[in-house]
Ligand SMILES: [Zn+2]
């Protein structure tokens with residue numbers, strides 16, 4: 001009988017009764033073949049690997065990580081609460097030491113969901129990793145967390161949520177934004193003024209395969225992780241780098257994903273994207289699960305794999321090698337901030353497009369330049385449908401002064417002309433909407 | 436007139452039931468080396484009270500296959516597996532003639548690498564040299580496409596008496612479990628068939644012309660003819676017989692807990708709306724999980740003969756047994772003795788019980804009564820803890836739809852049904868411990884045989900359709916054909932239930948309309964690019980597990 005070297009909990013939630021639309025990539029069929037493969041391979045018969053059902057997240061779990069306008073209910077369906085609850089379950093298993101590692105194979109995904117939510121971006125409404133990390137920090141104190149996003153798309157949502165957080169290191173490896181949605185994720189995006197070098201973006205050329213991908217992990221990700229010494233490593237395990245994925249252009253394989261997992265040794269992996277649901281997901285999910293459990297995965301392979309056909313050209317390897325030489329510097333020697341300062345606040349004015357729901361949001365973000373903490377975050381946001389709304393977020397490392405200022409602004413929000421206001425004070429654990 | 440026989444570890448029980456009434460009962464000691472003689476003896480005893488010509492059906496729950504496996508009296512099997520990529524198939528190796536072949540079927544049933552039949556020649560030759568005459572062939576995803584399995588089985592046919600093919604033992608997915616299921620099926624095939632031959636002869640000698648059914652671990656029966664093909668399904672049917680025995684003596688429609696309290700252990704099972712809960716995948720044989728469908732039963736190391744001792748200054752009950760309790764002439768005090776001392780029971784020699792308990796009580800510095808009280812409450816605590824963990828695990832079972840999560844159907848027993856020797860004496864204690872009504876059905880002493888007698892045949896069927904490939908598969912019936920692209924879920928449900936009904940008819944199993952239950956009916960749109968290219972349809976239906984009739988009160 002096979003035995004896991006690291007005990008592993010898998011939260012498998014295929015949401016067989018939920019889809020964005022009948023022919024949408026994010027539909028009922030998406031995890032069907034993964035379930036077939038898991039069952040046929042009998043992975044839950046491996047000693048040390050167990051299947052768990054998800055929890056259902058509560059509104060306050062969502063509100064720790066997000067400003068949802070006009071309300072949490074308006075942007076979350078049941079499936080979002082369950083998918084977020086699935087990753088909370090994963091965290092619970094690991095934090096309570098019931099399992100050494102956990103893998104949340106749930107849908108819908110979340111890494112394009114930013115701090116403020118008006119609807120769906122890139123099939124994501126709720127950032128399930130962020131909801132989980134904030135749940136962990138609420139219950140276990142402020143841990144240092146590293147999120148390594150290996151989805152083929154830039155994890156712009158997770159980047160946004162942790163842009164100002166010095167205790168969360170966010171590393172995203174993805175297909176170059178000049179060739180793929182959402183078109184961001186360049187090395188110059190390296191963290192807000194209070195968290196310089198805590199965001200690392202690794203754009204890779206199209207058709208990168210196992211050799212190039214694993215080289216970037218080894219030469220960029222691993223040294224930074226070694227230095228950052230996180231309490232927890234989270235892997236946003238998107239599977240759309242696969243050579244058969246229909247909406248991307250990379251050439252990664254199930255073996256590659258398994259080796260990446262073996263190298264990274266994440267405490268918790270969370271399924272993100274990946275839409276080659278017949279040709280990739282069953283094999284990649286199997287490979288990742290076995291690697292997480294420390295079970296031999298060398299015989300896991302796609303039936304139609306032709307290694308020669310997908311091997312990267314030398315020019316691709318050379319390009320990546322140069323990237324490997326330069327990128328770690330962003331973390332080790334961050335450049336001084338170019339952030340705009342106005343009256344004691346750092347200010348970003350942005351327009352954010354929600355491609356899945358066709359919403360355009362106008363946003364002004366202010367971060368208090370607080371001498372005691374990473375600072376109160378104030379967001380003013382509006383769309384054609386939702387009038388001017390206010391979000392106030394006191395970070396988990398926040399100070400009393402920031403907490404007090406948030407409270408004052410929250411109380412006066414109506415007077416100040418905001419139709420909706422949400423406060424998320426991580427210090428006082430207050431998560432509310434203005435009535 | 437129906438006959439039920441349950442071959443137990445110590446005794447073999449038999450009953451004869453007519454119109455819901457027990458007409459005859461028999462209890463004979465089990466001779467494990469000659470089960471046929473034991474069964475014949477039980478039949479003879481029953482026949483004293485009823486006429487052989489009137490017997491229509493004999494249902495038999497036997498330990499034959501289980502014993503063969505547990506004692507290692509099984510035949511050598513030549514195994515041929517076709518794993519394709521995935522978890523290393525060596526992890527499932529059984530026997531010393533275990534051969535891994537090339538070839539690959541993927542989850543859709545598409546053959547992505549052809550198995551080469553000629554490559555088995557040297558392996559088959561080695562099996563021949565070892566005198567191997569039974570074989571097993573298992574392919575990964577063979578339930579989606581058994582072509583390769585069948586090809587290898589055909590190639591082995593000339594040198595074999597029997598070949599078990601993976602897609603015939605279970606319609607469920609799980610390659611590793613299928614390998615052990617197939618292996619054990621072939622390993623007990625000859626023993627079972629020799630027994631079946633002798634049994635048929637013996638019935639002829641007794642002038643009995645009846646249908647013979649074998650009780651399965653899932654609480655259903657299968658005709659002897661089918662059991663000859665899949666004898667592995669008859670393993671571990673004992674607990675199923677007792678659960679069905681309870682169902683046939685006290686009809687239940689709610690959630691209930693079943694406790695079969697024996698000498699050494701207590702087996703627990705759960706009824707969900709009156710229907711027994713099954714293991715998700717299948718039962719394990721030793722360390723090898725299989726796909727043999729079985730009722731979910733768990734054992735607790737507490738029974739009437741559980742040894743009461745004082746170790747490190749602490750009073751303990753179970754899990755070991757040092758022979759029967761003192762009241763029954765045993766060497767050491769046991770739970771039943773404590774029950775005697777407390778007046779809960781009046782079993783056997785109560786003087787001896789008192790003497791035994793007193794000895795332990797002295798070490799503990801307690802009175803005999805205090806000691807007995809503590810022992811009994813300790814035993815109840817253990818039962819309660821284990822039952823609650825059992826229910827928690829059941830209620831934590833994974834679910835896969837939003838609706839299931841939100842509905843959150845929690846199993847909450849409304850009553851407890853108990854059988855077994857010490858059960859009746861424990862009724863008030865169990866009521867107090869669990870705060871639930873506790874019922875001990877009549878005829879508890881032969882409940883297993885009654886269960887065997889009245890349990891209905893079960894049969895399940897899985898139909899998978901991929902309308903983009905036009906493939907239609909019912910592995911259990913060996914049906915693999917093509918359908919039109921417009922085939923719908925409604926048609927699939929209709930076809931699955933019709934096929935199951937036809938199969939039940941073919942086996943001579945009566946089924947009413949409500950007996951066939953559709954337990955899964957899913958259709959998934961399959962999309963390529965932006966177009967729906969077809970539907971992936973999965974229908975699973977079964978003959979609902981249950982009893983033919985309940986005993987008249
Ligand atoms: Zn990414």
Ligand SMILES: [Zn+2]
Nearest residue numbers: 151152153273
């Ligand atoms: Zn993606």
Ligand SMILES: [Zn+2]
Nearest residue numbers: 370373399402
């Ligand atoms: Zn502050």
